[in-house]
Amino acid sequence: MDPVIVKETLIKILSQIQTDSGLECPPLSGAIKPVENIPKFDSKVWPVATTILATEIKAEIPNDVNIFVDETTKLARTIDETAAFICDLLKKQSEQKAAAA
Known part of the structure; x- marks a missing residue:
């Protein structure tokens, strides 16, 4: 899986979720941390975005994995870090x- 494709797809999804929710969406780039920078992007929205x-990328991401927060450090991931994490996760699954x- 290509991290660039994952990143572009993720940005499109996050933007669409904000639009559909009637919420503001800041300009999204790889440096943005959805958990910290996108209004009302919380634990109720994360699973929807992940699903x-x-x-969209035709992959299996387990429901118990929060792709937006590093489990070890508890720090929010940027969009770039999230894309890289997903690619690593899919590689390990494979x-x-x-x-x-």
């Missing part, structure tokens, strides 16, 4: 499936 993203086969 739409998984559908390797696990290959090892199990």
Whole structure:
């Protein structure tokens, strides 16, 4: 999976969610942290964005994974960091499936 494609898709989804919710959306770039910089982007919206993203990129992202916050540091991820995290996650899933086969 290409991080650039994931990033572009994620930006499109985040923008659409804000529009559909009637909320402001700041100009989105790879440096933006959705959790901190997008109005009302909270734990109720994260799973929706994650599910739409998984559908769009035709990938499986587990429901218990918060792609927008680093589990270890508890720090919000930027859009670029989120895209890289998703690519790493999908690569690990692929390797696990290959090892199990």
